[in-house]
Amino acid sequence: MAAYILAIDQGTTSSRALLVRPDGSVAASAQQELPQHFPASGQVEQEAEDIFGTVLSCCRQALDKAGAAAADIAAIGITNQRETTLVWERATGRAIHRAIVWQDRRTADACARLEADGHGALVRARTGLVIDPYFSATKIAHILDAVPGARARAERGDLAFGTVDSFLLFRLTGGRVHATDATNAARTLLFDIHTGAWDADLLAVFGVPAALLPEVRDCAADFGVTDPALFGGPIVVRGMAGDQQAAMVGQACFAPGMVKSTYGTGCFALLNTGETPVASRNRLLTTIAYQIGGKRTYALEGSIFVAGAAVQWLRDGLRIIAQAGDSDRLAAGADETQDVILVPAFVGLGAPYWRPEVRGALFGLTRGTGPAELARAALESVCFQTCDLIDAMHADWPGAGAATVLRVDGGMTASDYTMQRLADLIGAPVDRPAEKETTVMGAAYLAGLSCGFFPPPEAFAARWRLDRRFAPAMTGEARQARLAAWRDAVGRLTA
Numbered sequence: 001m002a003a004y005i006l007a008i009d010q011g012t013t014s015s016r017a018l019l020v021r022p023d024g025s026v027a028a029s030a031q032q033e034l035p036q037h038f039p040a041s042g043q044v045e046q047e048a049e050d051i052f053g054t055v056l057s058c059c060r061q062a063l064d065k066a067g068a069a070a071a072d073i074a075a076i077g078i079t080n081q082r083e084t085t086l087v088w089e090r091a092t093g094r095a096i097h098r099a100i101v102w103q104d105r106r107t108a109d110a111c112a113r114l115e116a117d118g119h120g121a122l123v124r125a126r127t128g129l130v131i132d133p134y135f136s137a138t139k140i141a142h143i144l145d146a147v148p149g150a151r152a153r154a155e156r157g158d159l160a161f162g163t164v165d166s167f168l169l170f171r172l173t174g175g176r177v178h179a180t181d182a183t184n185a186a187r188t189l190l191f192d193i194h195t196g197a198w199d200a201d202l203l204a205v206f207g208v209p210a211a212l213l214p215e216v217r218d219c220a221a222d223f224g225v226t227d228p229a230l231f232g233g234p235i236v237v238r239g240m241a242g243d244q245q246a247a248m249v250g251q252a253c254f255a256p257g258m259v260k261s262t263y264g265t266g267c268f269a270l271l272n273t274g275e276t277p278v279a280s281r282n283r284l285l286t287t288i289a290y291q292i293g294g295k296r297t298y299a300l301e302g303s304i305f306v307a308g309a310a311v312q313w314l315r316d317g318l319r320i321i322a323q324a325g326d327s328d329r330l331a332a333g334a335d336e337t338q339d340v341i342l343v344p345a346f347v348g349l350g351a352p353y354w355r356p357e358v359r360g361a362l363f364g365l366t367r368g369t370g371p372a373e374l375a376r377a378a379l380e381s382v383c384f385q386t387c388d389l390i391d392a393m394h395a396d397w398p399g400a401g402a403a404t405v406l407r408v409d410g411g412m413t414a415s416d417y418t419m420q421r422l423a424d425l426i427g428a429p430v431d432r433p434a435e436k437e438t439t440v441m442g443a444a445y446l447a448g449l450s451c452g453f454f455p456p457p458e459a460f461a462a463r464w465r466l467d468r469r470f471a472p473a474m475t476g477e478a479r480q481a482r483l484a485a486w487r488d489a490v491g492r493l494t495a
């Protein structure tokens with residue numbers, strides 16, 4: 001039996017590759033930063049060649065470090081930043097425009113027009129999403145309209161659309177496979193999450209030609225074989241899921257009622273609702289958690305656009321910390337009597353507000369406000385936003401003890417201060433697992449499940465280990481006062 005699964009995580013800020021053994025331990029890993037481009041306010045782009053190049057290089061480095069060859073790899077699993085949109089030439093695999101990243105707001109006006117034209121209800125009913133620039137559909141239409149001749153080429157079938165998973169697969173397989181998985185398809189605004197198929201009405205609403213679209217497969221499925229020239233031999237691709245869904249798998253949130261929240265660039269909380277898609281009455285998203293053996297499991301999702309990005313702002317914008325890890329110590333020294341609130345709407349507000357045009361603000365500044373209070377406000381803003389999501393989840397899913405425990409992961413969970421504050425503010429325990437690489441482990445698991453490398457879900461779930469539980473310690477009175485200050489601040493911006 002081959003020794004490893006090669007798991008790829010193409011995230012917003014970096015690409016990673018891990019070689020995972022059958023017991024879940026990591027034999028080798030590699031990571032590379034991904035350059036970001038900000039051509040104008042609210043615009044975020046990445047070069048397609050950087051996306052593929054960093055992934056390829058990380059895979060090769062991980063193989064080298066472990067002294068492994070293609071024949072030692074049982075399968076590849078891919079997970080990825082979701083919604084980020086690429087359109088490329090089928091003949092060459094070359095993108096015709098930079099990738100438009102999920103955070104990009106340039107299609108806000110187009111979304112407002114679609115909403116005003118009354119398409120919101122149809123979109124919500126079929127996709128479980130809201131019309132927002134976050135998702136892929138308006139980004140695709142933008143590329144087709146911005147690049148001369150692209151729309152006609154798309155209609156002729158010369159071009160392909162994909163989210164990052166699909167683009168990577170196309171390039172890894174030497175242009176032979178144009179496919180995606182149900183979790184990524186569910187983030188495009190073009191996919192009916194109830195039937196599991198692309199939807200002709202939605203394609204017409206968003207002006208996207210069907211000829212662009214990839215085939216949609218299960219998350220644990222046969223996605224073809226890599227070009228032998230890339231790794232010195234062919235490797236099968238057997239797993240694929242959007243990174244937030246992969247984190248849910250990596251956190252073993254397989255039972256309805258289980259919730260995970262991932263704190264990377266943004267924060268994404270997903271509540272497993274089982275085989276039933278729950279329509280949110282509180283502006284959460286309904287999405288596909290995973291699709292295995294043709295069976296779809298659904299989730300309610302709250303998406304926050306700025307989490308770790310607020311810490312990056314402290315570092316790169318305000319320059320009050322040298323590295324992300326310094327924010328903890330600084331925040332811990334903040335004056336508790338100051339009510340400084342940051343609403344980090346740097347790229348608008350996501351769930352449950354969905355206000356792409358709103359921008360960030362600081363409230364409660366005094367002459368005594370300094371770096372410590374700003375650091376605390378940044379870390380706390382992530383906790384406040386999570387509270388909004390958890391409240392909405394409770395309201396949408398009163399059964400099964402939803403959100404009595406929150407499983408967390410992602411780079412920002414290294415901050416003990418933030419995790420404690422999170423437990424205090426949601427008023428529930430926060431569990432940080434021993435396994436730090438839950439997202440990429442989810443991708444590894446999906447690939448390994450479909451080729452017998454890993455055990456069935458129950459056995460995998462039994463391997464989950466706690467690193468630390470953060471128990472709520474704030475008084476109810478203090479908690480309510482902090483939450484009231486947050487709500488007041490958000491209310492002023494969204495009024």
Ligand SMILES: Nc1ncnc2c1ncn2[C@@H]1O[C@H](COP(=O)(O)OP(=O)(O)O)[C@@H](O)[C@H]1O
Nearest residue numbers: 011013264265308309311324325411412414415
């Ligand atoms: N010790 C820390 N304290 C606070 N934030 C942190 C810490 N370490 C990393 N981060 C934040 O976590 C984010 C990176 O997490 P990661 O899961 O790698 O993100 P992504 O998948 O979005 O690229 C960065 O935004 C960084 O600011």
Ligand SMILES: O=P(O)(O)OC[C@H](O)CO
Nearest residue numbers: 011012081082264265266
């Ligand atoms: O790359 P991350 O971890 O910030 O995740 C991005 C999300 O998938 C966007 O929906």
